[in-house]
Amino acid sequence: MRSHGSGSLLRLANGGVRFVREVVSQRRKGVDSKADVVIYGGTPSGIACAVRCAREGREVVLVCHTRRLGGIMSSGLGVTDNVYAGFRAPIYDTFVRQVREYYRSKYGEESKPYKACYVKGKLHVEPHVAERVFTDLVQAESRISTLYRYYPVSVERSGRLLSAVTLRSLDDSTTVRIEADAFVDASYEGDLAAAAGAEMRTGREGRNEYGEPHAGKLFVFPGNGPISPDVVAGLLDLRTITKSGQRIFADPTGEGDDAFQAYNYRVCLTCNPDNRIYPDRPQTYDRSLYLGIVKKPEEHDGSTFALRSHLMLSDGSWSFQSHLPNEKLTWNDPLLLDANLEYPAANWDRREQIVRKHKEFALGMLYFLQNDEAVRPGVRQEALRWGLPKDEFADNGHFPYDILVREGRRLVGRYVFTEHDALQAIGIQRAPIHSDSVGIADWPLSCHDCTSGRRPGSLNDGVLNLPDVTKPSQIPYRALLPKDSDNLLVTVCLSCSHMGWGTLRLEPVFMHLGESAAFAVSLAAAMGKAPGTLDANRLVRKLADNRVMVSLFQDIDLSAGQEWGPSIQYFGTKGFFDSYEAAPEAYLGRHTARLWAEAFGSLAAGDSTHRETAEKLTIARSQRVAEPERVSGNEFFQMIKDELVKHGINGLRWPLELNPESAMTRGNACLLLYQWSSER
Structure with a gap:
């Protein structure tokens, strides 16, 4: 970091302490701290951006609102959801290789953990391993200074350029002001972009806003059973999306709303008795919240937090999970619908309340499944096989640090990536072509539950998966750029519609875009320009020359x-x-x-x-x-x-x-x- 004095930073969990003391000392002398780049978000995207910026010779301050690096990958996500399994970008590839090498060197090439860590092109990684690899990547770069437990409260700007950001500690009233030539918002919340005055939005667009056929409320009816006439009446039958006969119906109004995908913790569980801890019953436990789990599908009225009735399969196995090495899985339920709507724009005090509610709900559901007599004995027996792992999140009650912010703010930038960008374009045999592409998305257009609304026989409103029509897409550089700022890039809460977000919302994409943003920052600095004024052809060549995929x-x-x-x-x-x-x-x-x-x-x-x-x-x-x-x-x-x-x-x-x-x-x-x- 370019600072007055040593400007160095202890790259440990408490690494921000020394940095803050130095900055505060300099401010007393009337001197501000400076860097080439300030990156907000200790997420995989922010880490990829920081590492690439440092390797390109930029002095970086990486600001993380938590005490650890890695975002949701270090908090139990456990899997890199992707369809395309090949090489997409150097830093992402390095992360995958280092995780695999960790398991190979520790357990051996013939071991179960090593074989389980990479299956059919997807990485499966324990939370503490992901955190270790991300931390190693950051610590290896001397040009990265990391500031923990801080968040942006104000941004200074001159015309179209941001000049400084003031950050506040989540632990006390300490503030830090940092000047920089470029800024990157790689957070799940989009707080830096919002503080800079960028136009942001949440919720679902109406069907007519971008002409997206799946925008607004919609309902999926699974299986081959008949759809009753009162359900079909007045609805638009969009398409059959699977061979099972699953059908999608859209609300006839086509109107948008404030709803978006529900949040949850990706709870890490283990079936190893020597590593297993059963959680205590939460103080706020209310078994009535979970009785919907044991109801038959036809008995659901959608009123009890819209619990997924298919939470566990008939044989008692977990239906929403991904297996991890060392006898672990990451549990992708429960979803607490409608409890996250305030989160994106809320202050951190309110966010902590929302997060706590989700945590207590998740622990309560696990307790219910393991102990309540209303649960079938076979399901209880299977649930009791699993508990919280002793070797994960030891300083947090063995519960994940971060909630999965599945969807929040979205930038309204120079280009809005919509559903159409992930569908086959008219006249060609691939998705629309963008001359300023800086990355690719490959996951199917999809969405988790948005509201508790249902039609008889349907899943919750918003649930969607379109693997048969989604095409690998190009992501334009313009989608990373606010309309009125030239030196701010947004790599996670990028410019897209709710439907467009459905293919962009994965960590491989975010890491990919983080590295692309770093190359944009370094190229702009070399040319004496702001990143938002770069010639797109030069940037695309820079990325192509450095093996960053822009066309699949x-x-x-x-x-x-x-x-x-x-x-x-x-x-x-x-x-x-x-x-x-x-x-x-x-x-x-x-x-x-x-x-x-x-x-x-x-x-x-x-x-x-x-x-x-x-x-x-x-x-x-x-x-x-x-x-x-x-x-x-x-x-x-x-x-x-x-x-x-x-x-x-x-x-x-x-x-x-x-x-x-x-x-x-x-x-x-x-x-x-x-x-x-x-x-x-």
Whole structure:
């Protein structure tokens, strides 16, 4: 950190103490603390951003409102939900590799913990291991100073630039003022962006606001059973989403509301008797709150906190959980509907009350399942197999530190990512293309319970999962940028609709965007600019060159390091590919070569034609335009020269040690264009 005096920081759980004392001492002398970047949020996104900023030479202050790093990953989430299992960004990949190495080195390659930590492309990690790896990543960077248990209370700005943030301790009245060139809000709450005056929103948009077919209230009816006429009447049948016959009906009004996804603790449980502790009955325990669990589905009226009637399966096994190494699981119930609505905009005193209510509710439900005679004996017996783990959260009663803020504030930025951005775009065979893409999302558009409203036979209002129609999407840089600020980036509470949030809301995406934001900050600093004024092409090239995925292709592994990798990533944001196949080793056909040449000429002239280019490629494919002739290097070179001349651009040279007489592959063609574009 750039501070007066040593400016160093003890990187321990109490690491903020020394930092605060130094800052307070300097303020008494009339001197403020300074940094290159202030990042608010000790989340995986904030950590990825801080580590990359430090590696790019930036002096970073990482501010965390808790006492530990890692956000919900260190508080029991336990799994990196993702569909795409390949390499997406360096820091995320490092985290996954270091977790796997921890289990391998401690237990051995043939051990159950090591095999359980990575299953079908998903990481499964115990909370204390996640915290350890995240802390190690931060401590390894000398340019990162970490401030614990502080939150933003005010932001100073000059025009479109933030200049300083004042932070207040959650433990006492101490305040810290830090000046910086750039600011990143990587928190789950979006408090820094809100303090800066950025436009934020919560709740669900109406169906007409962005034309999203699943916006507003909706109800899912599972299974193949008949839907009664009184339920169907007046409702819009949107689509069948699974082979089971599950159907979705939207409220006929299409209106939005203030509701959003319910919160809960991801309670870590273990079945190891030597590591298991049974929680005491909470002082606020009220068994009537949980009787809905033992009701049959048809008996539910939705009035008792809208408990999930399918909490446990008929055999007594847990229905909402993910298994972790060392005989643990992370329990994804109970959801306490309607109890979180105040949380996003509340002060921390009120938030603590809300959090405490969720904690007591979760512990009460566990106690109920284990002890109440209303629970079937088989279910009670299974519940009694599980308890809180002695080796997790030892200083917090073995209960997770942080609640899962599943959805809160969302930025209203320069671009609003909506449901449409994760659906197949009209005219092409992939989701909409964004020329300023800084990351990808791959999780299905989905949502947990939002309200206790039900229709007879339906699940709670808001429950949704659309794996059959969701497409891997590109996330535009504009979605990270407030409308009126040029040096503030938002990597978690980014600009999106409630439905758009359904595919963005995962930690792999947040870590990915955190690293992309760091590259934007470092590039802007090198150019003497504010991040919000960067040329998108320069940023996308920076990310592509550093193996940060901006375009997903099912036939490319970024970790393989092929020379043409960055170029295909870059041109994937420019419409050169109409599907998720890049086919880099295939020969370039004449028709595609001409389309690429035309598009490159337009790009060189400053025109954006990515949508039209992709649509032309799709049309050619649908019409089976024959491409029997392979294009040689010389022919492709001449096509490019001709297109550039049309735009008054001359001086193109053959830059590669390739035989110009040989047939051109698609990968090498992109590599040529990429090198030529760097000279423009």
